[in-house]
Amino acid sequence: MKKHTVIVVDDQKSVRSMIKRWIESDPNWEVIGEAANPYEARDLIVEKQPEVMTLDVHMPGMDGIVFLKKLLPQYPMPVIMFSSSTTEGAHITFEALEAGAFDYVSKPTGTPESLIEAKEDLLSKLYESLNYNLTKLNLTTKKETNSPNKKISKTTFKRKFILIGSSTGGTTALRKLLDEVDETFPPILIAQHMPENFTSLFAQRLNSDLKIQVKEAKDKEILQTGHVYIAPGNYHLGIQKIGSDYYTRIFQTDKKNGHRPSVDVLFESATEQDIGGNSIGIILTGMGSDGASGLLKLKNQGSLTIGQNKETCVVYGMPKVAYEIGALTYQVPLNEMVDKIKEIAAL
Structure with a gap:
């Protein structure tokens, strides 16, 4: 049976190894490449053509948001961000979603419960990503219009x-x-x-x-x-x-x-x-x-x-x-x- 393919992008080798173990604990998934920075990731994407990518929001040389904005117009794919649950992490995550990221997983805090929860969340979102409507990547930058001249000046709401x-x-x-x-x-x-x-x-x-x-x-x-x-x-x-x-x-x-x-x-x-x-x-x-x-x-x-x-x-x-x-x-x-x-x- 052909496995679904992922590349993992994170500057820490230990984190990449952990994410790879999580992904490959499911027999339907395979990590076909690891990258420590966006430049390595770009080359891997061209060579391996993965179905999904996981990406740390904090990257050396080029942050994850800039990378997304440069990458997705050329290689549209679902990208799952790894984000901290801090206020700063939340800010960056929203920027990533606005830049076209598919979804995000909160980084575990280190407790056994948080590790299990992050692993389950990642696997669930990997499966979700297989149903990703990639055309929505194009729609995020295109103004959607219905009937531009149609305006309802006053609306009486019976429903409260x-x-x-x-x-x-x-x-x-x-x-x-x-x-x-x-x-x-x-x-x-x-x-x-x-x-x-x-x-x-x-x-x-x-x-x-x-x-x-x-x-x-x-x-x-x-x-x-x-x-x-x-x-x-x-x-x-x-x-x-x-x-x-x-x-x-x-x-x-x-x-x-x-x-x-x-x-x-x-x-x-x-x-x-x-x-x-x-x-x-x-x-x-x-x-x-x-x-x-x-x-x-x-x-x-x-x-x-x-x-x-x-x-x-x-x-x-x-x-x-x-x-x-x-x-x-x-x-x-x-x-x-x-x-x-x-x-x-x-x-």
Whole structure:
């Protein structure tokens, strides 16, 4: 059986050896080359033509971000970054994702648990990368337009909540979607699979770039129009009613579908409050099935539900499962999603 091929790029030999052991513990994968710097990596890519590359964000001579920007236009491939969980590491990781990296794995802290978790995360993302929609690399630098002259000046929202779930490719997809959202939109709650430290920085970056208020959610914040609430890493996000108003709920029960925050938990919290009929549920790019069953519950309670279509997903996993179980009312390209939200807002 032909094995899937990877090259490992890291300036530390001990780290390269560790990553190689992790990868080759799975009989379906083979490391066909190791490089200590981007120059060696470039030559290996030309010679070996690997399917996937792992890349340390801190590299001598040329950092990983510059390397990505130079490499991917010539040799489009999924690149999995190794990143520290520090604030600085999170900054660099977001730059890598914006430069076209497929996904990232947080470096282990050295404990046995963190080593096992990093290994499992890497193997999972290697398999995810096989479904990578490489055409999305080109779309990240091309402005997506639908009907440039079509503007809806005023939107009357009958639906009072917008709930969004996303995973691999979601940071870029959310930025594009939220860029078209204005202060008239109802509160938007987001569960994006992302670790601690990363969600706060992601919210800050979006808040500084967009015209709406974006924040990492805290417990018992009243849900306000024109505001976006992102689930904090390692916590679930839900909705709770206190008096006659609705608030965020931040809690740390078990992971669901292997995730915390979980998209299913967010969607199910809305059905538990019996506000599905007052909501729009959206599922974006991502691997696996998290969010599909919760979205079906929302739809069955009267929610209008939207899934990102295959052609614009980085990984058509979560929306695919939602579609297959009948959880979607609509399936649309990412660049048409806000128009669709406005179209159905008063239904």
